[in-house]
Amino acid sequence: KGNMIDIAIGVIIGAAFSKVVDVLVKQILLPPLSLLTSGFNLQNKKLVLREAVMVKGVAHPEEVAIGYGQLLQVSVDFLIVSLTIFVVVQFMNRLKNRADDVHDTTVKTPKDIELLTRVANLLEKQNELLQNKK
Secondary structure, three states, X not given: OHHHHHHHHHHHHHHHHHHHHHHHHHHHHHHHHHHHOOOOOOOOOOEEEEOOXXXXXXXXXXXXXXXXXXXXXXXXXXXXHHHHHHHHHHHHHHHHHHHHOOXXXXXXXXXXXXXXXXXXXXXXXXXXXXXXXX
């Protein structure tokens, strides 16, 4: 049950984080980039394969285009999310490794690790005593 709840919380936070990144890219990063590139709007970029022909205000046939701008914008979103997740995972791994290190006195060792360390020390002493008796 605990793992399912953790996964559900991760999905909810991920969805919310995705919205934050989407706004960050669209409203914060791309406007200055557009200003620096003389109004270059990445989202609207497309490669037109066939132009639409207007007949009495109606397009015949419709325009056929490859919209690569949206792909580039989503790629920027993906890079930001993946970089953020990478940094968070690295930070958590560093904290976990410090917590698991028995010799590191700056971090309080978890109770289960302390118990396992004491059991390992007792087993080593017992093995030494048995070796000495032979």
